Amino acid sequence: MLAQTPATVTPIGTPAGTPIVNTAGLRYDADGTAQSTSSNTVTIIVAERLDVALVRDGRGAVVVTAQPVAIPFTLTNLDNGAESFVLAASVSPGAAVLRTLVIDTDGDGLYDPAKDVAPVDGKTPLLTPGQSIKLLAILVATPDGGATNAVLTVTARSTTGSGATGNVYPSAGDGGGDAVVGPTGALATVSVPLGTALAGPVLLKSQSVRAADGSQTAVRDAVITYTLEARFTDAVTGARIADPIPVGTVFVPGSLTLDGAPLSDGADDDAGRFDPSAAQGAGVTVALGRVAAGSSHTVQFKAKIQ
Structure with missing residues (x-):
């Protein structure tokens, strides 16, 4: 399914898990003869930076009706490694009920129940560094109309971990390196105001x-x-x-x-x-x-x- 999803790629930098290998050389003259020797080789594994972006594709309040309404979002892996993300969505008490949150397989912004399905165990598939996928939140109006004000909240969190910038998860990154929480806290939240056609x-x-x-x-x-x-x-x-x-x-x-x-x-x-x-x-x-x-x-x- 993921292979069919239109995706954009954002440059992220050196991939997580990349070995940075370095050996120095020393040249010198001894007894009139050019000599050389090498240092020991040092290696460091590039840490995985845990970062994510989640944006709504649109603006303003959304009017919900008795017919399902799809609200589109774009999720981007800002990590420099392959990462999946835990998704969650909720609606505050009011005019709407959340039916489901799904991956928009073909990225057309239209809900097709036959192919746009909820992520397994609430997690996206692994996304490559810089890769984006489309999501759809499907809502309907409450049977009695509810209150006129409600808010849809959607969150995405790095599966490996999240928290304060700089938090380290030892050996949890790609290639056995550390995973380090980046400036987004590896957590993104978007809120969308909802109303009814009352x-x-x-x-x-x-x-x-x-x-x-x-x-x-x-x-x-x-x-x-x-x-x-x-x-x-x-x-x-x-x-x-x-x-x-x-x-x-x-x-x-x-x-x-x-x-x-x-x-x-x-x-x-x-x-x-x-x-x-x-x-x-x-x-x-x-x-x-x-x-x-x-x-x-x-x-x-x-x-x-x-």
């Missing part, structure tokens, strides 16, 4: 985390990007989005946007504002005003973990 406005929220080392670890000084998508079935007036800055974080100045366009932080002529002294706590507000039927608007801002 009448009335729906506000869906998602978040992503980026630490200074490039990982998705929620540590001090890591930056959280919050995305709020407002969907409107009918035309409305006076629409306004408000979101408090979470306790334990501080707002990142200049990060507020509406539909990708930057907004100023002050109380001025544009639609956005950051209020550090609101009665309910510091937060951002964006005035949408009159909104047309069948439209959507996306607000983003960033907060730094203290």
